[in-house]
Amino acid sequence: MSDPQPTVRSEMSGIAGHVVQAGDVHGGVHLHQAKSSDAGPPRQLPADVRGFVNRVVELGRLDRLLDDRTPEFAAPAVVLIAGTAGVGKTSLAVHWAQRVRNLFPDGQLYINLRGYDPGAPVTPESALNLFLQALGVRASAIPSDPQAKAMLYRSLLADRRVLVVLDNAATVSQVRPLLPGTASCLVLVTSRNRMPGLVSRDGAVRVTVDVLDDSEAVTLLRNLVEEHRGDDDLEELNELSHLCARLPLALRIAAERAATRPWMALSELIHDLRDESALWGALSSADDDEADAVRTVFAWSYRALPNAAAQLFRRLGLHPGAEFGLGAAAALAGLNTGAARHVLDVLLAGHLLEQVGPDRYQLHDLLRAYAIDQVRHDEPPDEQRAAIFRLLSWYLSAAEQAYLSVSRGGRHLKIDVEAAELPSAPEAFADREQALAWYGRERSNLMAATRVAAECGFDRIAWQIPGTLAVIYDNHDSADVWLATERAALEAARRVGDRYGQGVLLDRQGIKFRKLRRADEALDCFREALEVFEFLGNGLGKARVTNGMGVVHMEAERLQEARASFERAITAEPLSDGETSMRALATVNLGDTHLKLGSPEEALRCVADAMPTLRRLDDVIVELVATRVQGVAQRELGMLAESRASFQTAVELIRRAGNLIAECEVFLELARLEIAEGSPADALVSAQRAIVIAQQFSVTTVEAQGLDVTGIAYQELGRQSDAVPFHRRAVELCRAVGDVGGVNAATLRLSTALESEEREQR
Structure with a gap:
């Protein structure tokens, strides 16, 4: 039969471009790190500062x-x-x-x-x-x-x-x-x-770095106001700089106020600032001239703001993170985005705010602390609470839009989002990529918003944010990133007595613990979630957590328990597309279990049963898993050409799904196929790619298998001494994660390699 191998290898290089460099296989395998793109080197420096002087x-x-x-x-x-x-x-x-x-x-x-x-x-x-x-x-x-x-x-x-x-x-x-x-x-x-x-x-x-000297401070003031004012008196500029303690942050704010009042004599501005300084001195007990000077200038500038700008400035102190977007600011202000942008421009002009990107802003830490003080002093508690509720509602509504753009297949537990009416609700994302980019920018704010919601008693929002976003972060963050936030969300669902929310978060925690290889904790969460969904009569929830228990058992090599769990998930009565999709996933997992039990024919039957549903629902992630299982079963049955075609399809699905774990698994199985085809040198390259990705995602079982397959490839090449360290490391990793079957298999191959090496050396 013809060998389509070069085509597949070329296609795969597009997925893991520059992931690895196999080099000369005679010199060993060199592991490099997986890269997501060839976007070029990072250029993250902020823009240079206008009016920078001396130093x-x-x-x-x-x-x-x-x-x-x-x-x-x-x-x-x-x-x-x-x-x-x-x-x-x-x-x-x-x-x-x-x-x-x-x-x-x-x-x-x-x-x-x-x-x-x-x-x-x-x-x-x-x-x-x-x-x-x-x-x-x-x-x-x-x-x-x-x-x-x-x-x-x-x-x-x-x-x-x-x-x-x-x-x-x-x-x-x-x-x-x-x-x-x-x-x-x-x-x-x-x-x-x-x-x-x-x-x-x-x-x-x-x-x-010390405060500016007199000359530098005056130069900075002149540079910032020269386009707007005439020649101000040097003595007065010196006095203004001393009132600002010659600190550049305070000087810039003072200069901006002077620049926007070109008709006002500098002496009048200095008089106003002196009055503010006297007031601050009477209110403050701090013995810190520089801190007092900065706060005095903040207060002087803040009190001069129009009402809408002053209100937004202090409400920005309620935002849980220092950086935020236009939509979040509009929600805090209770304005539409057009009006909010105008108010933000006023704050930018006064140097009370920095712009860090298109419709992205941040507060200097001193200004944020001042804003927090002002919102506590100037805003009644009920208005603060209303502003926080609008902000949290905005984040929840945006999370829902991201969910709608990213979710596929209907396997995910639906969340009936409860959010406030907003003057400017988040718009739908144009596509999946835009939603993922938004999530990347807002990840820390979304986690902080969940915590704030729990602290402020907005418990439904607290559990709904992670419940809605799980479809994204399950495939785009390591398991530990959201773990603590999900725990806080689960407690919020319990406080409010929301059984459905508890089930959703218990399912989420079970998945996290499974990925972290904390099998007992994962099973405890899934069992408790099952009780919740049985009480609610929620078929999709029952199918999800039963399937989750099956995956835990399968990864622990408890294959009969895994098989029973998947069969229970499959026989659940399908009432909706979601349950049908979940049934298809459980069927694919059952096929994977049959593979591990040595029944590739049964595995192919399971894939054939599931595939029409997966394609109808465009569930590309599970279709990818099904295609990998199909390729492995075909290889085990000696259908090598068909197996290679399946892995080719899996590569195409990887591009659509962006599922890195599946990518390392496909490379691992391709390496095994290449050994079966009699191409061990090519298997070294594929196994190497699998190892690199598995290391980065902490998928230790795949890393261990990749090392073991590398040793097999070296044995096939007649290089027993090169095979030994790979088998030995595979044994160590399998032992570390409690993979008894992996330990036994890798130990047997290590013994074979050592015996062959000994014969070579005689």
Whole structure:
């Protein structure tokens, strides 16, 4: 028969493009990391700051450090820019980073760690997730283990020239996991903390930023107002700069107010600011001149805002995250998006807000703290609560639109969303990709919104947000990302007595524990969920959790229990497309179980039963699994050409589904097929791809099988000594996850390889 192998391999290279480089198989297998695209190196630096002045000494120091990194730098190369709040650390870091970015052709990474934000700081794990995605790793391929994330990050940056800017770090522990492992990269950290541990242990070089001197402060004021005002008196400019404690943040806000009142003498503005300062001094007990100066300027600018802008500014203090979109701001304000954009423009013009992207905004941490103070002082509690409810409703409604764009097949438990009427409700997403991009931007806000909903007693919203979004994050985040949030959501459903919500969240938790290989906890959740759905008479729910229990049993090699669970799910009376889709999934899983029980004919029969339903409902993810099972069964029956055609179809479905776990499984089975076809060298490449993806997604069983198959391929090539370490590592991994069958099989192959190696050496 003709060998269509080159065609399939070419097709697959489009899925895992640059995932691996097999190199010369005679030199061994080299594992590289899965990349999601060829979008080019990351370019994440914010725009340079308008009106940046002087800082000649600091810029010169930074330039010298870059020119001569040895011996002053250790690896990794780290510079700490330290100074008080509002002194311009970020402006200096961004300005210098923009100047030198061309020296780092492999990319520039930037993150605001929000170490001093009134809300929760960005954790190292969250920062690593974002950096890994920026470096091309698919979100679903990021390991759940924090140490594994950091190792992958360092591997991707090894021998690359990348500039990493870690803005607003509060502690060394927030920074250390984000340090590359190579001196070819440069890390720029900004912090109010002098971080002696980062200097002493990690070899960071500290550059301290003080307030501007008189000349620099006046120059900044002049640069910002020169297009709008005449020649202001130097003495008055000096006085204004001193009232702002010569802090760039305060100076920019004061300059903007002066620029928007060109008819008003500077002396009048100074008089107003002095009055505000006296009032703040009477109200404040803080013994911190710089902090008092900043807050005084905030208050002075805030009180001058139109009512609508002042109201929105303080209500932004209610937002659970520092960054937000136009729709969320409109919900807080109770305005339509057009009116909200106009009000946001007023805040932008006054430097009370920063724009970080199209219809995306953020508050400086000092301004956010001030906004929180003002909303607590100026807004009655019932109005605060109403604004929070609108905001949470907006996020829930947007989550529902994302669900509608992404869900396929009807297997998912439907959520009857309960949200407020909004002046501007979220619009439908144009397609699946747009919905996923929105989710990527809003992930942290959505988790924070769930927590806020639970804390404020909006318990239905608290469980409905993750219940609605599960269809997305199950395939685009590692299992640990939403685990704690789902727990809070489950408690919310229990508080409100919503049995359906409890069933939904118990099912979700069962899936999470299964993926984390916590089988007993997974089964406990599924059993409790089954009781709920039986009480409610919900057929789809019963089928889902019964199937979930079957998957737990199958992964634990309890195949008879798995078979019984899947058969119970299949025989449930189908009352809707959802239950029909679930029945098809259970049928495919039963086929997979038959494969493991040594009955490939039964597996093919199961796939044939399920496939018409899957195609009718466009359930591409389950169709992909069914096609893989079909290909394996055909291979086991000696139908090699048919098996290769099935794997070819599976590759096409991977592109549509974007399911990375299925991708590594398909590569693994293709490697086994190539061994059966007598092409072990090609099997090395396919197995290698499977291993890489499995490592990144912490699919240890597939990683172990891939290593074992690699050893088999080397044995087929007559290279017993190369096979031994792969079989040995496969045994170790199988033992670590309690895969007794895998341990036995890999041990047998290891023994064979060792005996053959011994014969070769005689």
